[in-house]
Amino acid sequence: MPNDYVYLDHAATTPLDERVLDVMLPHLSRVASGNPSSLHTPGAVAREAIEEARESVARLVGAWPDEIVFTSGGTESDNMAVLGLASVDPRKKHLVVSAIEHPAVRGTVEHLEAKGYEVTRIGVDMDGFISPGCFADALRQDTALAAVLWASNEVGTLQPIEQLAEICCEKGVPLHADAVQVAGRTSMDVSRVPISTLALSAHKLYGPQGVGALYVRRGIKLRPAFFGGGQEKGLRSGTENVAGIAGFGVAARCAFDELEERVAHEETLRNTLIRGTLEMPCIHLNGHRKRRLSNNVHLSVEGVEAESLVLFLDALGYAVGSGSACASNSANHKASPVLLAMGRPEKEALSAVRVTVGKDTTQVQIRGFLEAFSVAIAQLRELSPLYASKS
Template sequence: MTIYLDEAATTPVRRDVLEAMWPYLTGTFGNPSSRHEVGELARRALEEARRAVADFLGARPGEITFTSGGTESDNAAVKGIALASTRGNHVVVSAVEHPAVLESAAWLARQGFEVTELGVDEAGRVSPEALAAVLRDDTALVSIQHANNEVGTVQDIPALAAVAAERGVPFHTDAVQSAGWLDLDVTRLGVQALSLSGHKLGAPKGVGALFLARRTPAEPLLHGGGQEGERRSGTENVAAAVGLAAAVRAERPDAAAVAVLRDEFIERVLAGVREARLTGDPVNRLPGNASFVFPGRSGESILLDLERRGVVVSSGSACHAGSDEPSHVLTAMGLDREVAQTAVRFTFGTAITAEMLAEVADAVIEVVR
């Protein structure tokens, strides 16, 4: 039996999500922009899905734009808000952001923007004081992730967003990894933009959403027929939007129970492998994330040996799989390149059991020894 511990890369599609999508892949196939009954049925389903995602985020339906996933949502927020800003051409991101944010910021830099990359501490945290020190009158946007996809560190977004709000700067957070685990009420977070991805929530790949607060200007990435309130032109993927809505309506996992299993697993690995080091914040981390470095070993060889034993894990972000470069997240946290290349990430949901994790920990100990 395979034990799948790479849910930070993708989750299995939920059965109830598939069942919700099926009618819109078969009988109710209309274009939601069409002015006839077939199109009207599709439009109603799309707007109902929009309301579900809005409710999940404590937002208004008109503030939700359906996208192709987290990468597009991040691009639309970072590029769109910066390009539409009348404040200036300065953008702030953290050094541990997902590549979708970092590469969007790099693109803006090539267009003449100035980008400040905030450093992090050894646990991957951004301090409100560090953010306050770099904000300027011409800062157009701050983008800091809610939770890190590699090491699981959770940022104090309400505190960071409050710093930006004091200066009147829009704040975007990439909540792709935290969705389903942490509170994403946008009012409590204090953010003006937030990114979601369906396939981290049990929906299919290729669908996501962007929350964009009212009266937050943003230049669209895609121009055309003016769909999605002229924020994202192109015929909407109604079935995928319905699937995302079903995923966010689903019962939320017991984060506290998963965190207990995570901590037991971490303790077992650290006790059995003397050289192993936990990466990320030991307390403020995602419930289903346990990430380590194993100095003196190759992270790639460990994950291959584990796969031979039926355990599927990763060495970090799936977006950089196959790259010889060390993780930018780990090097930003102060690890040297050689140690960063020994990283192994274990991520899981509620389907995991204590017995499975004990088996995996024993396999890790055996492989490393």
């Protein structure tokens, strides 16, 4: 990969912050910390690193340290929350989720549905927002949990989470929120918002891959998904990933300390991107113009298929995410269920790309990207029989 390659896919993963790496390395070296469950000094060093990280992650979301459970990532956290909350009361067999959940929640809910749970999926409007009224109407006496993606990993729409959490609280239904994209990109305070569980991931905020956390509000009952040595208060047995957790702690601390500065920087770049791309013909912004993640620009590009555009831009030195993918062993494509749920036509959903900036992205890089984007779509449209026949 050339040195001047520009990474604009921060929603997929973020580069590891050097400060994070510096803290992780000693835990991976020959003088590694021990097993956090051990009584000796190396074990105590490891335990201390984990508890320090727990405090930092807790502070990022406004939680108490004992409300943080470390996991292997966002997907595990989502699974743990949905499966754990659903199995607390065997009389409650109803689940409420949004129609635009991350696959980690969507897949887990489908698994429970196959086991006999009833699922209500709340639709979204054209910007991707859930209607609080519809959400409230869906909650029942036998609802085991509701799950909402706080910020869409695709279109970046920020849900009115405070309002949804209040509704759940009033109806006595635990609310799980996937906050993987939003952590480090908006101010979070679970002490004020009655969310029951919250999924987090380290690698979306410049921490390492393979580490995440689940916030579990004090008093919320959760059945463990793993069994064994009883680590993480019995909710997640297994020897902890000490280096990863220590890295997550630093990433969370930096995200908390630099939140305002990062958000302001990302929003400036995002707005430049939105303005620049929408000046080009036949491009549509998906998601709400303002109530969206600070780093997210999600576009449908008429006459161009997403995979071709992503690979074309890659060849020009820019990494962006695709909003759809060719289904395997089929000529048909698989349009994003999120865009379809937002009422977008399938053709538009197949032409979607996601551009996500980061704390180290520069205006010069964005200007370069806009030029490359213009070149790429012009060439791909020249190739496209659909765009030509339209114009």
